[in-house]
Amino acid sequence: MFLKMRTALQKLRHLRFDGRQQARRPTSSFAQEEASRYRPGQKIHGFTVGEVSAVPDLFLTAVTLTHDGTGARYLHAARDDSNNLFSVQFRTTPTDSTGVPHILEHTVLCGSERYPCRDPFFKMLNRSLSTFMNAFTASDFTMYPFSTQNGKDFQNLLSVYLNAVFFPCLREQDFRQEGWRLENENPSDPDTPLVFKGVVFNEMKGAFADNEQVFAQHVQNKLHPDHTYGVVSGGEPLAILDLSWEQLRRFHATHYHPTNARFFTYGDLPLEQHLEQIEQEALSKFGTIDPNTEVPPQPRWSSPREAHVTCSPDALAPDPARQNTLCVSYLLGGITDTFEAFTLSLLSSLMISGPNSPFYKALIEPKIGTDFCSAVGYNGRTKEASFSVGLQGMHEDDTERVKRIISETIDDVIAIGFEEERIEALLHSIEIDMKHQSTNFGLSLASYIASSWNHDGDPVALLHVNRNVLEFRRALKERPRLLQEKVKLYFKENTHRLTLSMSPEDTYMDKETRAETEKLQAKVQALCEADRKDIYERGLQLLAAQSETQDTSCLPALQVSDIEPTVPATAVQDGSAGGVPVQYCEQPTNGLVYFRAMCSLNSLPEDLLLHVPLFCQVVTRMGCGELDYRQQAQQMELRTGNMSVSCHAIADFADLDVYEQGVLLSSCCLEKNLPHMFRLWSDIFNSPRFDDEERLRVLVMMSAQELANGISHSGHHYAMTRAQRHLTPSGELQEAFGGMEQVKFMKRIAEGSDLNLVMRTLPRIKKHLLNPDSMRCAVNAAPQKTPDAAAQLESFMKDVAANKKALKPVKSNIRERPLDPHGPIRKLIAEPQFQPWEMKTFFQMPFPVNFISESSRTVPFCHEDTASLRVLARMMTAKFLHREIREKGGAYGGGAMHKGGLFSFYSYRDPNSAATLSAFREGVNWAKSGRFSQQDIDEAKLSVFSGVDSPVAPSDKGMRRFLSGVTHDMKQQHREGLFAVSHQSLVQAAERYLGAGQRTRGVAILGPENERFQKDPSWIVK
């Protein structure tokens, strides 16, 4: 995977633990105590201990070590968390855009000395209970992380990872499959034309179709033009075609050496065991080299520079006349100065985050553009950090105006500085982030320290976040103008400054295509008859290798018997507050309280449904009670860890024609701030402000822009939602809330000149939604804090009681379902007359690759066949679809999944369309024929269980029951169903649900112009 610039750049806060949720809080400190026994200078398994440092704020003890024989660096973070993580990273600093580090990242995972079977990495996904396995290529390092809760699994995966990176086979065939190759379009037919193929080649073509990513890439390349940041580490599609297998092998020899490696382990497993295995299986076989991978400092410019680039026009742009991007970027200091980097990242947040920041006021509110540009904010992912600010979605005529505003805003900041309350709010959000426990804490840490450590910064200093906060407070007290001085130095007086603009060009795609065609012609013309024959034969060889049944017995594996037969139930208590049902879940939440409320949509008139996502977006962001939107944002940041609202449409666990529709309110805060948080919610219930048209327009534009940008990287999600649309009543609703229909609806609203209708609609929606009569709540808090939370909730309900109205549901068929036999009632909608229907939709998009999905209606969660369908989806992905769609087809990804009573196939960044659709069909035939082994079934079960048993954070415990009514007994029954899945039940499930004509199917494709679908009357073309 090529680490996206955007994801890295959007990390505005210094430390952010987001993503999936965490296993368990440290209840004892056993792992930390063990680790604190180590002494500097102590020798363990070929390593020497450097520093041992307790980090009480993160409940961990850090130990640094150096390997004596190779100089490899090592950091261990001991913490009582069973979700153990390993990661090894290499400093990979390319000097061309052939994508050599990226293709190498893919290729080392294709087989190694000890594990010579093809693709051990993907095979291990099915032989392990890993909670995470992946590999990333960043601009200057390549990282291989995994995590698991099982000790034996950890050793197995460690062995495979070590062997992959240090002793890969790097066969030419792997290079051709993963990198690029010239091959007959149909490899078995020498008369079909020669074309370029390859997984990374297609992945990067897809990545380069994302204008936001392209822009962020240009900013980095042009701001640091003189060395590794001046090139594309992921690979420019056409430059990839210049890379040779020999160059790849050379890059491996010089970069994947222990001397150039940094190892990180995290969790409650003993450090010594890790060290021993790493020493024995890898490091003892190496000496020291001079890796010479350092990045030199970027020579500073004596005067600012300007540049211009073009991009593909965006068919979904909220306003087609406004598709320009402009950005000013500043090169800052080195990221290894931990405190300076911390200060600058805080400063960047103060400048651009939220409606109270100066750049938001100066650039976003005047609506010159739709949103900030993708590169906005602090970027600490390069050796020297940078800061960028600018707009996307703007008119070309506004270029000079935007430049002027940026420079004036910087002058204003130097003159005025920042309000103390804003600085407090930002430091508060850092405190919340440290206390909130995510399930992938180890991975967050690995990614947090990676860049600075990569350039020999001190990773332990980074972990002491609180020290940095205290030092920052002290520095600010001593020098109240500290931040203004930094702005003057780094922005106003900085001559290493780049102004980059980007505009759409109608012929952009044609030019790209032409350049590829010319490159192809040049390569093809240079071929003699013997070369062509050789290409044809090698194509056949690759195809044969890909189709061959693999002997994977060399790989370590867990067994189905290693899986726990039962899992403990999460205890919850049902209560009520002001007549509203409340679920309490007592958890070690580390000083935070989590509050959620599910509000029913049952009484909302149907013509308002499409407006609900917009309502969710704006209801916490337009002001409430006495507070205007700025004051509200300030209070939310100062007192809470976020307050948000999202749409909810979910099929019933027992009947697919029954579903629940609602919106979910979510928030959290420090225990002491609970009254403040409920005060904010009650102001939103009692007196939300929907009358500020200017504010609404800003939010509408940002929202439409975000949706339009999302399609190029989440296209499979949109294809799947569309394919499922007509299969169940809830599918219909999901498309309206988050599918292409919603994207087009928001585009229409953003294009309209008048928002009056929307402004009249929002209060109408509010009346139906924020109504205690059709609500249920959930609170997750520490046991000793729960009574107080209950009292606060009671008083909140009194404050909002005036909103309680018994409204008539719009649909007459209401099905009442208790949360569990004795729990509170959920009111679901039943549509027993619903008829699923076939629909094939093609969306023509300005991308060079396709996103495809085909979906069939099956059975709900509680049905006995669900377990087989779930295992079947996993097995088809691993044993059939991955090979056909990714390895042979060259798509970046593809597979099948079963969820919510729907069995869906999908492909991601796929050069093919018709071939992929037939691969889906062949997959079904393969499953029906029963040509799979018990080993295949067991592997698929293991893989399903690693999802079922993935850790759940204290904040999310009990949420499955609260949201969907799935009880512990149902989960246990499903678990037993999974264990019982057999060869026979899988074949039957394939026959019963996936055979042609068996079930109603939906198909959707997002992709480039395609005559085949345009001519075929069975397809709807959009």
Ligand SMILES: [Zn+2]
């Ligand atoms: Zn990749």
